[in-house]
Amino acid sequence: MTDLKLYQVGTFAAGNRLVDLELRSVQAHADRANSITSGHRACQGCGEALGARYVLDAAMRAAGGDVVVANATGCLEVFSTPYPESSWQVAWLHSLFGNAPAVAAGMAAGLRALGRETRVVGQGGDGGTVDIGFGCLSGMFERNDDVLYVCYDNQGYMNTGVQRSGATPPAARTANTAPLGPEPGNAFGQGKSAPLIAMAHEIPYVATATVADLRDLERKVEKAMSIRGARYLHVLVPCPLGWAAASSDTIRLARLATESGIFPVFEAEYGEVTAATPIRRPVPVDEYLRLQGRFAHLFGKHARPDLVARIQAAADRNIVRFGLVEAEPRTGS
Amino acid sequence: MFEQLEGSRAVAKTVARCRPAVIAAYPISPQTHIVEALSDFVRTGELPGCEYLMVESEFGAMSACIGASGVGARTYTATASQGLLFMAEALFNASGLGLPIVMTVANRAIGSPINIWNDQSDSMSQRDAGWVQLFATSNQEAVDLHVQAFVLAERLSLPVMVCMDGFVLTHAVEAVDLPEQAQIDAFLPPFAPRQHLDSRDPITIGSMVGPEAFTEVRYLMHDQQLAALDELPRISQDFESVFGRDTGGLVRPYRTEDADVIVVALGSVLGGVNEVVDALREDGVAAGSLGITCFRPWPAEAVRAAIGPARQVVVVERAFAPGVGAIVGQDVRHALRSAPGDGPAVYDVVAGLGGRPVTRASLRGLLDDVVAERLDPHELHFLDLDHELLERAGTPWRRTS
Numbered sequence: 001m002t003d004l005k006l007y008q009v010g011t012f013a014a015g016n017r018l019v020d021l022e023l024r025s026v027q028a029h030a031d032r033a034n035s036i037t038s039g040h041r042a043c044q045g046c047g048e049a050l051g052a053r054y055v056l057d058a059a060m061r062a063a064g065g066d067v068v069v070a071n072a073t074g075c076l077e078v079f080s081t082p083y084p085e086s087s088w089q090v091a092w093l094h095s096l097f098g099n100a101p102a103v104a105a106g107m108a109a110g111l112r113a114l115g116r117e118t119r120v121v122g123q124g125g126d127g128g129t130v131d132i133g134f135g136c137l138s139g140m141f142e143r144n145d146d147v148l149y150v151c152y153d154n155q156g157y158m159n160t161g162v163q164r165s166g167a168t169p170p171a172a173r174t175a176n177t178a179p180l181g182p183e184p185g186n187a188f189g190q191g192k193s194a195p196l197i198a199m200a201h202e203i204p205y206v207a208t209a210t211v212a213d214l215r216d217l218e219r220k221v222e223k224a225m226s227i228r229g230a231r232y233l234h235v236l237v238p239c240p241l242g243w244a245a246a247s248s249d250t251i252r253l254a255r256l257a258t259e260s261g262i263f264p265v266f267e268a269e270y271g272e273v274t275a276a277t278p279i280r281r282p283v284p285v286d287e288y289l290r291l292q293g294r295f296a297h298l299f300g301k302h303a304r305p306d307l308v309a310r311i312q313a314a315a316d317r318n319i320v321r322f323g324l325v326e327a328e329p330r331t332g333s
Numbered sequence: 334m335f336e337q338l339e340g341s342r343a344v345a346k347t348v349a350r351c352r353p354a355v356i357a358a359y360p361i362s363p364q365t366h367i368v369e370a371l372s373d374f375v376r377t378g379e380l381p382g383c384e385y386l387m388v389e390s391e392f393g394a395m396s397a398c399i400g401a402s403g404v405g406a407r408t409y410t411a412t413a414s415q416g417l418l419f420m421a422e423a424l425f426n427a428s429g430l431g432l433p434i435v436m437t438v439a440n441r442a443i444g445s446p447i448n449i450w451n452d453q454s455d456s457m458s459q460r461d462a463g464w465v466q467l468f469a470t471s472n473q474e475a476v477d478l479h480v481q482a483f484v485l486a487e488r489l490s491l492p493v494m495v496c497m498d499g500f501v502l503t504h505a506v507e508a509v510d511l512p513e514q515a516q517i518d519a520f521l522p523p524f525a526p527r528q529h530l531d532s533r534d535p536i537t538i539g540s541m542v543g544p545e546a547f548t549e550v551r552y553l554m555h556d557q558q559l560a561a562l563d564e565l566p567r568i569s570q571d572f573e574s575v576f577g578r579d580t581g582g583l584v585r586p587y588r589t590e591d592a593d594v595i596v597v598a599l600g601s602v603l604g605g606v607n608e609v610v611d612a613l614r615e616d617g618v619a620a621g622s623l624g625i626t627c628f629r630p631w632p633a634e635a636v637r638a639a640i641g642p643a644r645q646v647v648v649v650e651r652a653f654a655p656g657v658g659a660i661v662g663q664d665v666r667h668a669l670r671s672a673p674g675d676g677p678a679v680y681d682v683v684a685g686l687g688g689r690p691v692t693r694a695s696l697r698g699l700l701d702d703v704v705a706e707r708l709d710p711h712e713l714h715f716l717d718l719d720h721e722l723l724e725r726a727g728t729p730w731r732r733t734s
Contacts, residue, residue, distance in 0.1 A: 067532055068404060077539075078541055081537055081539070083541060091532050091536060092535070092536075093399075094539030095403075095423070095430070098392070103399050105393075105397050106355065106357060106397030106399060107530070109355045109386050110355050111406075114354060114404070118532050135389050135390055136389065136393050136396060138389065139393050143386070145386075
């Protein structure tokens with residue numbers, strides 16, 4: 001989007017008022033699509049609503065407004081379409097929980113057969129993407145269907161009352177991983193990195209992003225829309241309800257997730273990492289975890305520094321693997 | 334033009350001439366020859382302008398069909414057995430969204446125990462999925478019903494499955510009069526979707542509907558299904574005027590006018606049934622048969638009219654509901670609920686499960702028992718049940734004949 005980078009609150013960001021008109025964010029333009037418009041029923045501080053707005057408006061701008069959307073069942077679908085209302089100002093279809101990638105693939109095939117230039121975006125939460133919809137997602141990748149699929153990852157089944165998903169982090173409290181017993185919260189495992197698995201399909205473009213850096217998110221959507229074939233965008237979207245965090249901390253939490261190394265922000269093309277966002281001000285995972293009630297059991301009266309250390313080790317691995325701290329930080333101008 | 338063709342190939346050629354824009358399919362026996370042939374047609378250009386998606390599962394197949402149909406493309410798939418079950422969630426979704434997808438079901442048993450041979454447990458298990466279900470008795474009928482299925486689906490915005498017995502029809506080579514491309518083009522107009530996703534006129538499809546309107550949405554779906562009962566006979570008549578073949582519409586009555594005993598059946602078994610009917614007639618028994626072409630929606634009035642004053646009705650069930658019994662038989666009773674008097678005795682006979690042949694000899698024996706009133710109409714009967722095998726399994730059999 002721009003080479004201009006200003007340093008602000010620990011990450012690279014620049015206020016819209018400080019850059020030229022044509023360099024401003026999609027959201028700064030009066031003619032933005034408002035793809036998901038006001039009046040929906042998302043919680044206060046919902047990261048997913050924010051992420052979806054930025055993603056789709058950027059996609060709409062990149063495609064000249066010629067976009068159709070396939071949406072998985074989940075919070076995003078429920079809070080936006082209580083009949084007879086709809087918040088969607090894009091052509092939008094919701095089918096099922098586990099099939100949004102296949103529906104999107106079908107749309108792309110149908111549009112191609114009909115000779116229409118319309119672009120296709122598929123989207124869903126982490127449950128619909130990394131768990132129940134994973135077969136369809138992998139099929140879409142493997143066939144290299146011309147779809148941008150976006151996962152809004154809030155790390156659990158928030159719509160059904162905060163149960164664990166394959167994207168829930170270790171030690172996190174959910175409705176079915178209570179802080180009980182010797183291993184409180186979600187189990188420690190290897191996790192399930194949908195972006196890395198997407199990369200293993202060697203599709204043209206994979207990227208991660210968060211709602212803490214919305215310009216970066218827009219830029220990645222624009223880049224994805226400039227490419228044909230299967231593209232995957234994994235966006236970390238904090239959930240105040242599921243994370244037991246303050247609504248006002250959504251952006252802060254997304255930023256701390258990247259600065260702690262727990263959520264690496266990177267891009268990959270054809271299976272190779274091509275860029276990673278450097279951590280300007282590394283923070284211990286402690287700072288990230290303490291703001292969230294779902295990790296409260298790691299700190300209180302029966303603190304579990306051993307588990308915090310394991311989470312820190314995972315973050316450190318990410319920092320090494322993606323070169324997040326060693327990378328030369330880009331300088332502001 | 335008559336051609337000597339395998340059933341699957343005849344169906345594939347006919348489907349190709351219906352010009353689907355998208356085909357999404359996953360291989361499962363005995364559907365494979367249909368989708369293999371279609372893949373060839375797309376590659377060779379015999380089916381131009383069609384996108385063929387080789388998906389990762391039947392769930393993905395139906396989901397891709399939903400997406401393709403949702404943007405306004407004519408869409409086709411085929412499956413069978415476990416594949417149809419794996420689609421189940423998407424089947425209900427497709428019908429709820431009113432998407433006119435056409436699907437061939439190459440009828441096959443459902444496991445466990447795993448069994449690849451023919452019965453109709455698969456499509457019967459999805460009888461309440463909101464899809465129109467048409468059953469073919471021959472490969473000619475399978476071909477003809479596919480053409481009509483696209484017309485019916487698109488006229489009413491309803492998904493339609495055309496059921497043809499796996500192997501018995503799909504793999505049988507016989508002479509078929511294939512509809513010509515020009516004939517089909519005249520009969521089946523280009524797809525004009527009732528509504529579809531268009532970025533120039535964005536709509537929301539698939540909203541969440543709460544208690545205040547859900548019943549009404551479902552009511553409209555029922556109403557739409559019932560409309561198919563009016564529409565299909567019209568389409569069938571139009572078809573006959575163009576192609577010269579009577580496909581029967583909703584039901585196919587055979588020698589029922591003065592019949593005392595009528596056999597009700599779906600699919601390829603009807604050929605054998607009719608031969609037994611003829612033999613009984615020669616022996617002075619007033620027998621007839623009633624083939625059900627349209628199983629969903631259920632043509633209750635046509636069934637009642639065809640059965641008329643018959644005293645006995647034998648329903649040949651190629652699937653059944655364990656712990657309950659009849660599936661089709663219950664619908665027949667439903668159709669006869671307002672028949673005068675006590676109505677006929679209805680016998681439920683499970684036959685031909687998992688590929689077991691339904692022979693003329695067995696059918697004749699069954700009908701002789703029925704006519705002589707040696708069979709209890711209140712019990713579920715299993716044709717050719719091997720009692721010796723049951724005893725060897727150590728399970729005492731009971732309440733069966």
